[in-house]
Amino acid sequence: xxxxxxxxxxxxxxxxxxxxxxxxxxxxxxxxxxxxxxxxxxxxxxxxxxxxxxxxxxxxxxxxxxxxxxxxxxxxxxxxxxxxxxxxxxxxxxxxxxxxxxxxxxxxxxxxxxxxxxxxxxxxxxxxxxxxxxxxxxxxxxxxxxxxxxxxxxxxxxxxxxxxxxxxxxxxxxxxxxxxxxxxxxxxxxxxxxxxxxxxxxxxxxxxxxxxxxxxxxxxxxxxxxxxxxxxxxxxxxxxxxxxxxxxxxxxx
Amino acid sequence: xxxxxxxxxxxxxxxxxxxxxxxxxxxxxxxxxxxxxxxxxxxxxxxxxxxxxxxxxxxxxxxxxxxxxxxxxxxxxxxxxxxxxxxxxxxxxxxxxxxxxxxxxxxxxxxxxxxxxxxxxxxxxxxxxxxxxxxxxxxxxxxxxxxxxxxxxxxxxxxxxxxxxxxxxxxxxxxxxxxxxxxxx
Numbered sequence: 001x002x003x004x005x006x007x008x009x010x011x012x013x014x015x016x017x018x019x020x021x022x023x024x025x026x027x028x029x030x031x032x033x034x035x036x037x038x039x040x041x042x043x044x045x046x047x048x049x050x051x052x053x054x055x056x057x058x059x060x061x062x063x064x065x066x067x068x069x070x071x072x073x074x075x076x077x078x079x080x081x082x083x084x085x086x087x088x089x090x091x092x093x094x095x096x097x098x099x100x101x102x103x104x105x106x107x108x109x110x111x112x113x114x115x116x117x118x119x120x121x122x123x124x125x126x127x128x129x130x131x132x133x134x135x136x137x138x139x140x141x142x143x144x145x146x147x148x149x150x151x152x153x154x155x156x157x158x159x160x161x162x163x164x165x166x167x168x169x170x171x172x173x174x175x176x177x178x179x180x181x182x183x184x185x186x187x188x189x190x191x192x193x194x195x196x197x198x199x200x201x202x203x204x205x206x207x208x209x210x211x212x213x214x215x216x217x218x219x220x221x222x223x224x225x226x227x228x229x230x231x232x233x234x235x236x237x238x239x240x241x242x243x244x245x246x247x248x249x250x251x252x253x
Numbered sequence: 254x255x256x257x258x259x260x261x262x263x264x265x266x267x268x269x270x271x272x273x274x275x276x277x278x279x280x281x282x283x284x285x286x287x288x289x290x291x292x293x294x295x296x297x298x299x300x301x302x303x304x305x306x307x308x309x310x311x312x313x314x315x316x317x318x319x320x321x322x323x324x325x326x327x328x329x330x331x332x333x334x335x336x337x338x339x340x341x342x343x344x345x346x347x348x349x350x351x352x353x354x355x356x357x358x359x360x361x362x363x364x365x366x367x368x369x370x371x372x373x374x375x376x377x378x379x380x381x382x383x384x385x386x387x388x389x390x391x392x393x394x395x396x397x398x399x400x401x402x403x404x405x406x407x408x409x410x411x412x413x414x415x416x417x418x419x420x421x422x423x424x425x426x427x428x429x430x431x432x433x434x435x436x437x438x
Contacts (some may be wrong), residue, residue, distance in 0.1 A: 008257055011412075011415060011416055011419065012412070015390065015396075015397065015415070016396075017397050017412075040421070043419060046419055046422065046423060046426075047391055049369075049372055049385060049393065050372065050376075050391040050392070050422075051391050052369055053369040053372060053373060053376075053392065054369075054392065055272050055273075055276045055392070056276060056279065057272075058272055058275035058276075058292075059275075059285070059289050061269065061289075062271065062275060062289055062293065065293055065295055066268070066292075066296045066297075067264065067268075069293065069297050070263065070264065070296075070297075070300055071260065071298070071425075073255060073260075073297065073300055073301065074255050074256055074257055074259070074260050076260070078326055083423060134283075150286070156286060175260060217400050227295065237259075
């Protein structure tokens with residue numbers, strides 16, 4: 001009968017995709033065909049339960065990260081302070097001008113900011129040992145430590161265990177530097193504690209070579225990788241710290 | 254080069270579709286942190302190509318970029334693992350996999366009582382193209398034509414994917430129900 005042919009219209013009917021005349025024909029058929037009615041109800045019930053799944057809520061960090069990323073593309077500052085507006089010029093020349101100003105400013109402002117950050121990093125390192133609060137999550141298993149940061153940071157830090165290279169992972173901790181939450185991974189080298197701070201980079205460079213700073217008997221080794229800023233802080237000697245950074249650096253993730 | 258005005262226009266038009274974008278990515282790759290990365294990447298790509306947007310359907314435009322980004326990721330995964338590749342068998346009209354009304358009765362009971370969690374479990378067993386079609390149709394409410402545009406296939410393919418997706422999902426739910434009953438006996 002015509003039923004077989006019309007059965008194929010069940011879904012199109014429910015999806016409101018039938019033409020007016022097809023729709024009329026189908027409804028007419030439906031009135032006198034129990035098989036088609038039953039099938040229609042099946043598909044309708046299935047559709048309803050799929051619809052009920054709805055949305056899961058997205059991570060809070062997503063919107064923020066996108067807005068941040070967009071500003072990176074336009075070369076805008078993340079604050080409301082806007083160079084283009086200040087200079088009152090438009091188009092490509094504005095972009096170029098703001099770039100120039102940015103370079104000049106980073107020389108002027110960059111230095112004190114760097115000093116301040118170094119102080120903060122050392123303080124965080126010292127504090128972590130003084131308060132006997134080296135780790136929030138004590139585990140040598142990177143598959144335990146990495147997921148622990150989920151939802152606490154708006155990026156996912158690289159967590160490696162380099163036990164076989166003599167740098168066992170001790171655990172992880174959430175810290176707060178320069179007004180933003182950062183990941184602190186704790187490693188050990190003999191009796192020396194090494195804090196690895198990972199934070200979202202505010203520099204435009206995606207990747208940079210490691211640079212060493214020494215202060216108050218601590219060594220700081222910093223580098224950028226994939227938009228993140230990594231800093232090792234420890235009282236361990238510079239040579240071994242360099243070696244450690246190369247192990248972390250070289251392996252990507 | 255994109256400036257502040259472009260960014261503001263982009264944000265105004267596209268950020269409102271973030272929930273849809275994230276959930277689509279999640280349905281496709283089934284991993285929250287990957288889905289997040291994919292949406293982030295897709296939005297950056299979208300902004301870089303914002304000048305190509307003709308001012309039409311913003312939701313459809315951004316969803317297309319999100320799903321393309323998700324498929325890039327899935328293809329990369331496939332190269333690294335043995336993800337079952339879905340062999341698209343034409344969309345000839347005779348291919349619909351409806352069972353008879355009687356056979357579908359248990360599914361009816363299952364479907365109307367299936368919790369979203371159970372349903373999602375079975376959904377994950379469908380080919381990614383089927384999940385995508387169901388998401389765009391049932392969660393987003395797009396028409397066949399709009400789905401065809403987003404997924405870049407003919408309308409007939411959309412119809413056949415939807416139909417086969419529903420058929421397979423019903424069958425999976427029936428099987429699940431049977432397994433439960435057997436365990437219960």
